[in-house]
Amino acid sequence: MHRQVIARTSCRVCHNKKIVKVIDLGSTPAANAFLTKKQLNKLEPIFPLQVFFCSRCGQLQLGHVVAPELLFRNYVYASSTSATFRNHFVGYAQKIYQRFKLTVNSLVVDIGSNDGILLKPFKQYGLKVLGIDPARRIARQATKEGIPTWPEFFDSQVAKKIVEKFGPAQIVTANNVFAHVDNLSELIKGIKILLAKDGVFVIEVPYLANLIKKNLFDTIYHEHLSYFSLRPLIKLFSLQKMMVFDVERVSSHGGSIRVFTQSINSPRQVSDRVKSLLSLEKKMGLNKKLTYVKLAQIINQNRMRLKNIIDKLISQDKQIIGYGAPAKGNTLLNYFKIDKHILKYIVDDSSYKQGLFTPGTHIQVANPNRIVKDKPDYILILAWNFANEIMEKLHWFKKTGGKFIIPIPRPKVV
Numbered sequence: 001m002h003r004q005v006i007a008r009t010s011c012r013v014c015h016n017k018k019i020v021k022v023i024d025l026g027s028t029p030a031a032n033a034f035l036t037k038k039q040l041n042k043l044e045p046i047f048p049l050q051v052f053f054c055s056r057c058g059q060l061q062l063g064h065v066v067a068p069e070l071l072f073r074n075y076v077y078a079s080s081t082s083a084t085f086r087n088h089f090v091g092y093a094q095k096i097y098q099r100f101k102l103t104v105n106s107l108v109v110d111i112g113s114n115d116g117i118l119l120k121p122f123k124q125y126g127l128k129v130l131g132i133d134p135a136r137r138i139a140r141q142a143t144k145e146g147i148p149t150w151p152e153f154f155d156s157q158v159a160k161k162i163v164e165k166f167g168p169a170q171i172v173t174a175n176n177v178f179a180h181v182d183n184l185s186e187l188i189k190g191i192k193i194l195l196a197k198d199g200v201f202v203i204e205v206p207y208l209a210n211l212i213k214k215n216l217f218d219t220i221y222h223e224h225l226s227y228f229s230l231r232p233l234i235k236l237f238s239l240q241k242m243m244v245f246d247v248e249r250v251s252s253h254g255g256s257i258r259v260f261t262q263s264i265n266s267p268r269q270v271s272d273r274v275k276s277l278l279s280l281e282k283k284m285g286l287n288k289k290l291t292y293v294k295l296a297q298i299i300n301q302n303r304m305r306l307k308n309i310i311d312k313l314i315s316q317d318k319q320i321i322g323y324g325a326p327a328k329g330n331t332l333l334n335y336f337k338i339d340k341h342i343l344k345y346i347v348d349d350s351s352y353k354q355g356l357f358t359p360g361t362h363i364q365v366a367n368p369n370r371i372v373k374d375k376p377d378y379i380l381i382l383a384w385n386f387a388n389e390i391m392e393k394l395h396w397f398k399k400t401g402g403k404f405i406i407p408i409p410r411p412k413v414v
């Protein structure tokens with residue numbers, strides 16, 4: 001039996017023991033631990049959601065690690081549900097394919113490959129692809145759809161097995177998963193085993209600069225152990241004799257960075273973009289504790305703001321529902337105390353989530369066609385990163401007088 005949660009006492013990048021708590025969002029259930037009707041009466045496990053800052057290397061991170069077996073084995077998040085996101089990965093594959101001159105013999109391995117959202121377009125170029133993802137059901141489905149996916153947590157042992165079977169990889173990718181890993185040095189050790197000599201390891205992670213600028217506090221939940229900026233990432237890779245040689249800003253999840261790394265013995269030059277992003281980070285004060293203390297204050301101001309909007313609507317007898325049941329929505333709902341008495345239901349296009357209930361707040365997740373029948377007055381867009389895609393889909397709702405509430409970066413009605 002695994003322990004459900006462990007507390008960390010040192011920085012996961014530089015091992016500094018003097019990390020300090022800067023944000024406390026109380027204790028909440030895991031963000032993707034949606035419940036069946038039967039589970040509603042059972043006690044839900046909750047875990048502290050506290051953010052710590054390391055003033056030595058600048059890493060922002062959670063102080064508690066929930067057992068990965070608990071978080072990721074029965075995962076309900078399927079990346080390909082959103083068209084915007086599918087397009088993003090088509091563009092990603094194309095760029096990597098062209099830039100690194102991949103050929104039909106090249107092997108691309110994606111860690112945390114989910115439903116194959118990135119490997120599908122890579123496969124269309126005729127490349128050899130392999131996904132690694134511990135989410136058993138999603139891995140099985142991806143394999144069925146032609147993307148071989150091993151249902152495992154990636155580590156050095158898995159890396160060795162891949163090399164034995166397929167040889168080294170030209171490209172290894174890890175998108176929206178690098179922040180999920182507690183033991184980052186073990187992960188990078190595995191990457192070094194897996195990569196060809198001149199191979200490239202590319203990661204995409206939500207960017208701390210965007211989190212701060214747009215107050216994306218709801219992206220804080222137990223899966224996200226790290227809130228990355230470039231400076232600590234460079235430190236992390238250099239400790240393992242790897243180097244960051246390029247970085248790009250991309251729009252996913254309110255703003256992410258795509259970071260390119262290689263062995264220190266590889267010949268590629270470090271791009272100027274690395275230097276300019278580092279200076280932006282310094283200018284924004286990402287290296288200062290005060291930046292995060294201020295964020296905690298803004299979160300509470302926005303909590304009051306959204307509460308005022310909602311209280312007013314409820315007093316006018318308006319019906320409010322939610323659109324999108326993203327993981328981050330559960331941080332917002334739990335911390336802002338918006339539960340089933342406030343939101344009648346939430347709709348989500350993912351069949352993995354429909355029929356389930358939100359952890360902690362017990363709001364039912366329904367099929368979006370319920371909106372057509374019910375015609376609520378207001379829709380709170382919890383998947384604010386796809387607000388445009390969702391509002392376009394619901395053009396008719398707006399036309400017939402319906403209104404949207406967008407909670408991030410600052411709650412507003414549109």
Ligand code: JHZ
Pocket residue numbers: 077081082083176177206223253323324325326327328329347348349350353383385386389390393
């Ligand atoms: P979405 C995910 O977080 C999970 P989440 C993960 N933990 C991670 O690291 C971060 O990304 C970065 C739905 N939807 O992608 C689909 C519709 O129903 O913002 C999803 O349930 N209809 C790996 O969960 C949710 O909204 C639509 O038209 O916060 C979006 O979730 C659209 C566009 C979305 O990620």
Ligand code: ZN
Pocket residue numbers: 011012013014015016054055056057058059
């Ligand atoms: Zn540190």
